[in-house]
Amino acid sequence: xxxxxxxxxxxxxxxxxxxxxxxxxxxxxxxxxxxxxxxxxxxxxxxxxxxxxxxxxxxxxxxxxxxxxxxxxxxxxxxxxxxxxxxxxxxxxxxxxxxxxxxxxxxxxxxxxxxxxxxxxxxxxxxxxxxxxxxxxxxxxxxxxxxxxxxxxxxxxxxxxxxxxxxxxxxxxxxxxxxxxxxxxxxxxxxxxxxxxxxxxxxxxxxxxxxxxxxxxxxxxxxxxxxxxxxxxxxxxxxxxxxxxxxxxxxxxxxxxxxxxxxxxxxxxxxxxxxxxxxxxxxxxxxxxxxxxxxxxxxxxxxxxxxxxxxxxxxxxxxxxxxxxxxxxx
Amino acid sequence: xxxxxxxxxxxxxxxxxxxxxxxxxxxxxxxxxxxxxxxxxxxxxxxxxxxxxxxxxxxxxxxxxxxxxxxxxxxxxxxxxxxxxxxxxxxxxxxxxxxxxxxxxxxxxxxxxxxxxxxxxxxxxxxxxxxxxxxxxxxxxxxxxxxxxxxxxxxxxxxxxxxxxxxxxxxxxxxxxxxxxxxxxxxxxxxxxxxxxxxxxxxxxxxxxxxxxxxxxxxxxxxxxxxxxxxxxxxxxxxxxxxxxxxxxxxxxxxxxxxxxxxxxxxxxxxxxxx
Ligand SMILES: Nc1ncnc2c1ncn2[C@@H]1O[C@H](COP(=O)(O)OP(=O)(O)O)[C@@H](O)[C@H]1O
Ligand SMILES: [Mg+2]
Numbered sequence: 145x146x147x148x149x150x151x152x153x154x155x156x157x158x159x160x161x162x163x164x165x166x167x168x169x170x171x172x173x174x175x176x177x178x179x180x181x182x183x184x185x186x187x188x189x190x191x192x193x194x195x196x197x198x199x200x201x202x203x204x205x206x207x208x209x210x211x212x213x214x215x216x217x218x219x220x221x222x223x224x225x226x227x228x229x230x231x232x233x234x235x236x237x238x239x240x241x242x243x244x245x246x247x248x249x250x251x252x253x254x255x256x257x258x259x260x261x262x263x264x265x266x267x268x269x270x271x272x273x274x275x276x277x278x279x280x281x282x283x284x285x286x287x288x289x290x291x292x293x294x295x296x297x298x299x300x301x302x303x304x305x306x307x308x309x310x311x312x313x314x315x316x317x318x319x320x321x322x323x324x325x326x327x328x329x330x331x332x333x334x335x336x337x338x339x340x341x342x343x344x345x346x347x348x349x350x351x352x353x354x355x356x357x358x359x360x361x362x363x364x365x366x367x368x369x370x371x372x373x374x375x376x377x378x379x380x381x382x383x384x385x386x387x388x389x390x391x392x393x394x395x396x397x398x399x400x401x402x403x404x405x406x407x408x409x410x411x412x413x414x415x416x417x418x419x420x421x422x423x424x425x426x427x428x429x430x431x432x433x434x435x436x437x438x439x440x441x442x443x444x445x446x447x448x449x450x451x452x453x454x455x456x457x458x459x460x461x462x463x464x465x466x467x468x469x470x471x472x473x474x
Numbered sequence: 475x476x477x478x479x480x481x482x483x484x485x486x487x488x489x490x491x492x493x494x495x496x497x498x499x500x501x502x503x504x505x506x507x508x509x510x511x512x513x514x515x516x517x518x519x520x521x522x523x524x525x526x527x528x529x530x531x532x533x534x535x536x537x538x539x540x541x542x543x544x545x546x547x548x549x550x551x552x553x554x555x556x557x558x559x560x561x562x563x564x565x566x567x568x569x570x571x572x573x574x575x576x577x578x579x580x581x582x583x584x585x586x587x588x589x590x591x592x593x594x595x596x597x598x599x600x601x602x603x604x605x606x607x608x609x610x611x612x613x614x615x616x617x618x619x620x621x622x623x624x625x626x627x628x629x630x631x632x633x634x635x636x637x638x639x640x641x642x643x644x645x646x647x648x649x650x651x652x653x654x655x656x657x658x659x660x661x662x663x664x665x666x667x668x669x670x671x672x673x674x675x676x677x678x679x680x681x682x683x684x685x686x687x688x689x690x691x692x693x694x695x696x697x698x699x700x701x702x703x704x705x706x707x708x709x710x711x712x713x714x715x716x717x718x719x720x721x722x723x724x725x726x727x728x729x730x731x732x733x734x735x736x737x738x739x740x741x742x743x744x745x746x747x748x749x
Contacts, residue, residue: 196602196742215742219605230600232486234493246482247604291600 145208147172147299147331148193152202154355155188162188164355165202170348175325175332177346179339179449185355186335187227190301193333194222207298220249223297227304229288233277237268237287240276241294248295255294262290266320282313289317293324299331300324306341314341321345343445351452358452367443370451373399373414375441376421381434383408388431395427396420475613479606483614488622491587497689501583505626508572509634516564517641520557561642566653571702574659576630577668580623582692585675588615589740590688593679608741615740616733619672620665627664631656658718666725671695673732680739 148170155163163185170176178186191197193206195215204211209218231240238259245255263272266286276284285305292300305321306314318341325332325345336342342349343363350360359366392401392413397420404410413424418440428435491497551559592598592615601611631652638651652660671692678691 194603196599198743216605216607219603222603224600224603226599226603228596228599230597232490232597233595234490235486243482243486244600244604247479247601247606249476249479249605288600 145172146170146205147174148176148204148206148333150193150202150204153189153192153199153204154201155185155192155197156200161355163192163199166352166355166357167202168350168357168360170331170333172331173329175334175345175347177342177349178333178335178352179337179342179349179445180335180352181337181453183354184337184352186352187303188355189352190224190303190333190335194219194224194301220295221297222299222301223292223295224301225285225289225292225303225305227307229284231276231284231287231291234275236273236275237263237279238272240287241291244291245294250295258294262294266290267316280313282309282316285309285313285317286320289320289324296328297330299333302332302334302336304336304338305334306338307336314338318344339444339446339449349445351449353453363443363445363448366448366452370448371443373416374418376413376415376424377404377410377437377439377441378413378425378428378433378435379410379437380428381409381436385431385433388428388433391427391431392424395423398424476606476610479604480610480614480617483601483606483611484617484621487584487588487592487615487618490591491584491618491622494587494591494685496686497583497587501579504579505576505630508569508575509630510637512569512572513565513634513638514641516569517561517638517645520560557645561638561645562650562653565638565642566651566656570656570659573627573631573634574664574667574702575696577623577627577664578671578695578698580626581619581668581671582675582695583689584622585615585619585672586679586685586688586692588618589676589679590682591685594684602742609737612737612740616669616672619675620668623668623671624665627668628660631660655715655718658715658722662722663718663725666722666729669729670725670732673729673736676736676740677732 146169148168150166150168153163153166154161166185166189178189180186188197192199193204193211195211195213195218198212206218207221211218232243235243241259241262242255245259246252250258260269260272263269266289268283268287268290271279271283276287279287285308289302289305292302302321306317309317321332321334322345324330332345334342334345348360348362349366351358351366359369361369386408388408389401389403389411392398392411397416398413399416400414402412404412411428415421415424421438421440425435425438551562554562592601606614635651639646639649642650674695675688675692678688682688682691
C-alpha cells in the first residue's frame with residue numbers, strides 16, 4: 145500500500161484555487177519532495193493530507209485513511225513540521241515536548257523518557273529547561289522537528305524546514321532530517337522552495353505551480369524528459385583541426401556540436417546518451433585532437449525546476465538559488 | 475473523548491492566561507472595587523455623611539428607593555428599620571448584577587487569550603495537527619476559560635459575603651448575607667454568564683486577529699450587565715429565587731446558541747482558524 149495517494153485533489157479559497165487537480169502517489173519509505181514557489185499550494189497540500197482542511201474536490205488517502213473523515217486516527221501516525229515552528233515560547237523546551245506528547249496520546253512514563261532522549265539527540269539537552277522564547281531560530285526549528293518526530297510517526301511532513309535558517313543552522317537541520325528519516329524507513333513529504341535541499345534529500349520530486357502539478361519523477365527522469373540528450377564538454381590541449389566539428393557531428397548518436405572557445409580548444413557535444421561518449425572521443429583523437437578533459441554535464445534539480453517553470457534561473461527571486469557553479473544549462 | 479488531552483490543553487491554556495499580565499491587572503482591580511469598596515461605600519457612607527451634612531437624611535432616599543422594591547423583597551425587608559433596609563437593599567439587591575460582571579469579565583478575558591491568543595502566537599496550527607478532535611480542542615479551551623472564571627467569581631462572592639456581614643454588623647447584628655436568591659444566582663446564573671463571556675470571546679475571535687482587539691471587544695459585553703443593574707435598581711427585575719432561575723434559563727438558552735456557533739467557527743474546517 146502506498147503511503148500517500150491523491151486523486152484529482154483540489155482545494156479552493158473563494159475564487160482562488162490553491163491546489164488544483166493534483167494526482168500523485170508516494171510509496172512507503174520514500175522521501176518525496178514537493179517543489180514550488182511561494183503560493184504554489186504546498187502548505188495547503190500538507191493541511192489537506194492531515195485532515196486540517198477538507199478538499200473542495202477530489203480525494204486523498206494517507207496510510208489508507210481518509211484524512212477528512214479519519215483525521216484523528218491518521219494524525220496519531222503522522223508528524224508535521226509546520227512552516228513556522230509554532231512552539232509555546234513562554235514554556236520550556238521540555239514542557240513543549242511533554243505537552244505535545246500528551247496531545248498525541250503518548251503514555252506519561254514513555255513520554256518523559258522519549259522527550260529527554262529527543263532533546264539529547266537534537267542537541268537541546270542543555271537548554272531543556274530554558275524558555276523557548278530565548279532560543280535561536282535554528283534551535284526552535286530543531287525543537288519543532290523533535291516534536292514532529294516525538295511520537296514516531298510513520299509519515300513525516302516537513303514544510304520548508306530550512307527556509308528561515310542561516311546556512312549553518314540549515315545544514316544541522318538537514319542532517320537531523322537525514323538521520324531520522326533514513327534509519328527508520330520513514331515516509332517523508334518534504335515541501336520546499338530551496339532546491340539544493342530537495343536534491344540532497346529526495347528520492348523523487350513533484351513540481352507544483354499555482355496549485356497544479358507540472359511534473360513528477362526522479363531527477364534523472366525529469367532531466368530526460370526535458371532535454372533529449374546529454375551535453376559533453378571536451379577540452380583539448382591545442383587548437384583542433386578546422387574540420388573537427390564536422391567530423392564529430394557525423395558520429396552516430398551525436399545530435400549537436402559546437403565550439404565553446406574561438407581558438408578551438410573546447411567543444412561542446414550533445415549526445416543521445418552517455419554510451420555515445422567513447423565514439424565521440426575516438427573521432428576527435430583520430431583527427432589529431434589532444435584530449436585532456438571530458439565532462440558530461442549533469443543537470444541539477446535547479447535546472448530541471450526552472451526549465452519546468454519556464455523561466456531562467458536568475459529571474460526567479462522567489463526561489464533561493466545557491467548554485468554550486470555546476471552550470472549545466474544555457 | 476480523550477480526557478487526558480482535554481485536560482492537558484486546559485491546563486496549558488490556564489497557565490498561559492496566567493502569564494498574560496496585560497489581561498490580569500485590570501481584571502484584579504475590578505473585583506476589588508466590586509467586592510470590597512462598593513459594599514463598604516454602601517454600608518458606611520450614610521453613617522459617615524448623614525449627621526455632618528445638612529442634606530436630608532439619606533434614609534429618606536432609601537425610603538423612596540425601597541418603595542421600588544418588588545413585592546418579593548418586601549418580606550425580606552419586613553420588620554427592619556430604615557438603616558437595615560438600606561443595607562439589605564443596596565448590598566443584597568442592587569449590587570447583585572455587579573457581581574455578575576465578574577464571571578463575564580474573567581471568562582471573556584481567559585477566552586480571548588485561549589482562542590485568539592493561541593492563533594496570534596501562531597501555535598494554533600501545531601495544535602490542529604495533533605490527533606485531538608475539534609470538540610476536544612474546543613472543550614479544553616472552554617474549560618480553561620469557564621472554570622477559572624467561576625472559581626474566581628465564587629472566591630469573590632465569599633469575600634463579598636464577609637465584607638457585607640462584617641461592615642453591616644453594627645446595623646444588622648447578625649449574619650444575614652447571602653439571602654436566598656443569591657444561591658441560584660451564584661450556582662445557576664454565574665456559570666451561564668461565564669459561558670456567555672467565553673462564547674462571546676470565541677465568536678469575536680473569528681473576527682479579530684489579536685488578543686487586545688478581542689479583549690477590548692469583549693469589554694463591550696459589560697453593557698449587558700449594566701442593563702441588568704439598571705433594570706434591577708428600577709425594580710423591573712426582582713431578585714427572587716424564581717426570577718433568578720428564569721433569568722438563568724434564558725441565559726443558558728442564549729449560551730446554547732452561541733456555543734453551537736462557536737463550535738462551528740472553531741473547527742479545522744473553518745479557514746479562518748489558519749491565518
Ligand atoms: N486560509 C487561506 N485563505 C485564503 N487563501 C489562502 C489561505 N491559505 C492559503 N491561501 C492561498 O492559497 C495559495 C496557496 O497557499 P499555500 O498552500 O500556503 O502555498 P505555499 O505553501 O506553497 O507557499 C496562496 O495563493 C495563498 O494565498
Ligand atoms: Mg507554505
